[in-house]
Amino acid sequence: xxxxxxxxxxxxxxxxxxxxAARAVTDPSRPKYYVLEMFPYPSGRxxxxxxxxxxxxxxxxxYKTMQGFNVxxxxxxxxxxxxxxxxxxxxxxxxxxxxxxCIDWMKKEMFRMGYSYDWEREVSxxxxxxxxxxxxxxxxxxxxxxxxxxxxxxxWCPSCLTTLANEEVVQGGCWRCHTPVVxxxxxxxxxxxxxxxxxxxxxxxxxxxWPVRVLAMQKxxxxxxxxxxxxxxxxxGRTLPVFTTRQDTIFGATYVVLAPEHPVVKELIRxxxxxxxxxxxxxxxxxxxxxxxxxxxVKKEGCFTGSYCLNPVTKEKIPVWVADYVLMGYGTGAxxxxxxxxxxxxxxxxxxxxxxxxxxxxxxxxxxxxxMESAFEEEGVLVNSNAFNGVGxxxxxxxxxxxxxxxxxxxxxxHWRLRDWLIxxxxxxxxxxxxxxxxxxxxxxxxxxxxxxxxxxxVKITGEGGSPLNHVKNFVETKCPxxxxxxxxxxxxxxxxxxxxxxxxxxxxxxxxQAPFKKEDVKYWMPVDQYIGGIEHAVLHLLYSxxxxxxxxxxxxxxxxxxxxxxxxxxxxxxxxEVMSKSKGNIVDPDGLLKEYGADTLRLFILFAxxxxxxxxxxDTGMDGAWRFLSRVWRxxxxxxxxxxxxxxxxxxGLKNVRRKMHExxxxxxxxxxGGFKFNTAISAVMELVNELYKLSSEEQGHPIALEAVxxxxxxxAPFTPHVCEEMWQRLGSKxxxxxxxxxxxxxKELQEDAAIYVIQVNGKVRSKIIVKLDADDEEVKRLVxxxxxxxxxxxxxxxxxxxxxxxxxxxxxx
RNA sequence: GCCGAAGUGGCGGAAUGGCAUACGCGGCGGUCUCAAAAACCGUUAGGUUCACGCCUGUGUGGGUUCGACUCCCACCUUCGGCACCA
Numbered sequence: 001x002x003x004x005x006x007x008x009x010x011x012x013x014x015x016x017x018x019x020x021a022a023r024a025v026t027d028p029s030r031p032k033y034y035v036l037e038m039f040p041y042p043s044g045r046x047x048x049x050x051x052x053x054x055x056x057x058x059x060x061x062x063y064k065t066m067q068g069f070n071v072x073x074x075x076x077x078x079x080x081x082x083x084x085x086x087x088x089x090x091x092x093x094x095x096x097x098x099x100x101x102c103i104d105w106m107k108k109e110m111f112r113m114g115y116s117y118d119w120e121r122e123v124s125x126x127x128x129x130x131x132x133x134x135x136x137x138x139x140x141x142x143x144x145x146x147x148x149x150x151x152x153x154x155x156w157c158p159s160c161l162t163t164l165a166n167e168e169v170v171q172g173g174c175w176r177c178h179t180p181v182v183x184x185x186x187x188x189x190x191x192x193x194x195x196x197x198x199x200x201x202x203x204x205x206x207x208x209x210w211p212v213r214v215l216a217m218q219k220x221x222x223x224x225x226x227x228x229x230x231x232x233x234x235x236x237g238r239t240l241p242v243f244t245t246r247q248d249t250i251f252g253a254t255y256v257v258l259a260p261e262h263p264v265v266k267e268l269i270r271x272x273x274x275x276x277x278x279x280x281x282x283x284x285x286x287x288x289x290x291x292x293x294x295x296x297x298v299k300k301e302g303c304f305t306g307s308y309c310l311n312p313v314t315k316e317k318i319p320v321w322v323a324d325y326v327l328m329g330y331g332t333g334a335x336x337x338x339x340x341x342x343x344x345x346x347x348x349x350x351x352x353x354x355x356x357x358x359x360x361x362x363x364x365x366x367x368x369x370x371x372m373e374s375a376f377e378e379e380g381v382l383v384n385s386n387a388f389n390g391v392g393x394x395x396x397x398x399x400x401x402x403x404x405x406x407x408x409x410x411x412x413x414x415h416w417r418l419r420d421w422l423i424x425x426x427x428x429x430x431x432x433x434x435x436x437x438x439x440x441x442x443x444x445x446x447x448x449x450x451x452x453x454x455x456x457x458x459v460k461i462t463g464e465g466g467s468p469l470n471h472v473k474n475f476v477e478t479k480c481p482x483x484x485x486x487x488x489x490x491x492x493x494x495x496x497x498x499x500x501x502x503x504x505x506x507x508x509x510x511x512x513x514q515a516p517f518k519k520e521d522v523k524y525w526m527p528v529d530q531y532i533g534g535i536e537h538a539v540l541h542l543l544y545s546x547x548x549x550x551x552x553x554x555x556x557x558x559x560x561x562x563x564x565x566x567x568x569x570x571x572x573x574x575x576x577x578e579v580m581s582k583s584k585g586n587i588v589d590p591d592g593l594l595k596e597y598g599a600d601t602l603r604l605f606i607l608f609a610x611x612x613x614x615x616x617x618x619x620d621t622g623m624d625g626a627w628r629f630l631s632r633v634w635r636x637x638x639x640x641x642x643x644x645x646x647x648x649x650x651x652x653x654g655l656k657n658v659r660r661k662m663h664e665x666x667x668x669x670x671x672x673x674x675g676g677f678k679f680n681t682a683i684s685a686v687m688e689l690v691n692e693l694y695k696l697s698s699e700e701q702g703h704p705i706a707l708e709a710v711x712x713x714x715x716x717x718a719p720f721t722p723h724v725c726e727e728m729w730q731r732l733g734s735k736x737x738x739x740x741x742x743x744x745x746x747x748x749k750e751l752q753e754d755a756a757i758y759v760i761q762v763n764g765k766v767r768s769k770i771i772v773k774l775d776a777d778d779e780e781v782k783r784l785v786x787x788x789x790x791x792x793x794x795x796x797x798x799x800x801x802x803x804x805x806x807x808x809x810x811x812x813x814x815x
Numbered sequence: 816g817c818c819g820a821a822g823u824g825g826c827g828g829a830a831u832g833g834c835a836u837a838c839g840c841g842g843c844g845g846u847c848u849c850a851a852a853a854a855c856c857g858u859u860a861g862g863u864u865c866a867c868g869c870c871u872g873u874g875u876g877g878g879u880u881c882g883a884c885u886c887c888c889a890c891c892u893u894c895g896g897c898a899c900c901a
Binding site: 002245323325326332334343415609617619621629686804813 | 900
């Protein structure tokens, strides 16, 4: 008999909704658990990635609820952003209408998946009661000097017609549309995330329960280099600072290279024979696209400026070159070149016949500059380095840095890869930046009492570029909050990553209207105990959220350093080994599967097929397997109902076995859940228990022990497949929800077996097995092993050197 | 190049240093049926043997150990991130 999943799922979805089963209330007398999935952009439809993400979260929420925690499991929508604008252009509609419609659709699909969200806490970032607080936080940053305006070369997406943050440029392209990004000179708003570089890096150490690869990616992105800024004297007496992490090689610096954009280049070449050549080289580089310029495999080009400078330690006159492999955007835009100990310098020096000198010798070999085929970049001992000869190069780094500071030829410096966060977007559908430009007072923040600066409605979006708000006269024209004179509003909107940088705090008190959140609510619920989302946010959203949290702590709003205690990055859902995409036409639609199999089967399969953080290759037959399993459990429950527990037959071996297996299963699953949410093995353990129950005779299946095991099965499975378990729980005679029952417990005593199977190894190979009563001592075990016929054959005619006994497991004989 | 992760049956994947391949999918055989589907039962790493068995097997090569998928060393491959970062 199969179960009617459609009826059952509808029934319980309605019931849970009616009784607000997932309502969370701040209650400091109870232990809390905050589980959060990265909220979605409301595209209107949920895809397999969403299903996986939210199913993982829902299992955790339901599991923790059954364990007695006060669980906060909210959901909302990251509702600002470009797709709504694009849809509006395409359909000639309004981004707001479109977005709200999509949210509605998505909620319905989430509802049908049986997700236990506290919908009373729903948050949509496009609503003014939310984005008001984006503006409030921005103003706080403005006040602290962390929000500032700067004219600079920025990343520009020619397709989206807006600027992008560094984090939004992926392999030279726009993170949304992959169009190659170009440089543009613009004055824009930035957030000074670089003020937090050190803390963002250091506090990664606190995050013990984050995946190592996310930690590694953040560390890479922040990119700390510790070194020295060394002062080289130019011929005209001016100082040229150069940044290096290899100050130990300074005695081997035989020339200096400037980035083509370096401001001193023009002055160096003035009236020199090289002027023309260098100018045309600079011109050429300026016209190269970023992709070409930054590709690592292209040949390094450059030319001599005709000018020299002084190596501050050797006092040698060394040539100054210009080359495209030196970037203006890092360090000082100038490097000291040590061709013997840096591969790039080596190739460049060989190409242009520049001098080379070995200053680090490896152990055992003697390097000579002429014979080298590549730079020597490993550890060694200093040579040709005056007072530092004979010092190990790692030690020399510190000593030379010290000496340079003392003799004022350099200064210990740290450089970061992380750049300030560009947040201005030339788009409509986002939070207005709450700033006013006054001819008299300059840049003035909107007063707090005037928040929110509302996004004007019914704005025409043409998609032709420029901030749409620029054309909204009654928005732009305003009065200066300081002097009252006529002034203009900022018309750019904020990057949408601002919206998601603090939404987890808003969930703690979504209705608060005096502040972004209530301190006492946040104190109780935060930090998020378990955060779940895709690896694509390893840097972007997770770095920004960490930054916001640290800032809010600094202004006294929070008392913790990191927002997310544990992070689980779920793997992607693939089809035939490939990413699902519209262009490939290989999308598996959850909607169809919901209709065919129901939510429980879909949830079960997606959790069972692979560990949550691994990639999951979609399989239709796997869905059949999940369905088959649920039907098997269903039939067990039906049998229990029919039998009504009559026969109190004596405990058969099968029943004893079932009881032990039940305790084992409870232990195994509890361990799997607590030890990192290993859902796939947890589910396989329930399958094993069910298999044991199926081995019982039909008489045995009516025994209380069997019934107890069936009840445990339903409980253990409930977080995974909530609807059918709730129904089965009711059919087994309970009036309360299965989620109000306690998570099953196990007893170590029940796990005990009467006898243990000993594996017998001879010289490391398994040769036999014997069953030994538990109370047997080592001598007894030894005697039994040696009297085992099979074992005797393997040790016949040999001298037994050693017998090792691992209690209850194994005997190892060495002959 | 640097950083990180991972290599186990036909497939997805299990294994605190102790029976490698749990659980599931697929395959094969059977029960039921007029038949099929569903369901249920059995079987399923490779080689070898009539058979009991035996041998070989966790990317490759070494090492530690009574015993290694697991620990150590070297290497290969795949995937992901960063990438002319000085």
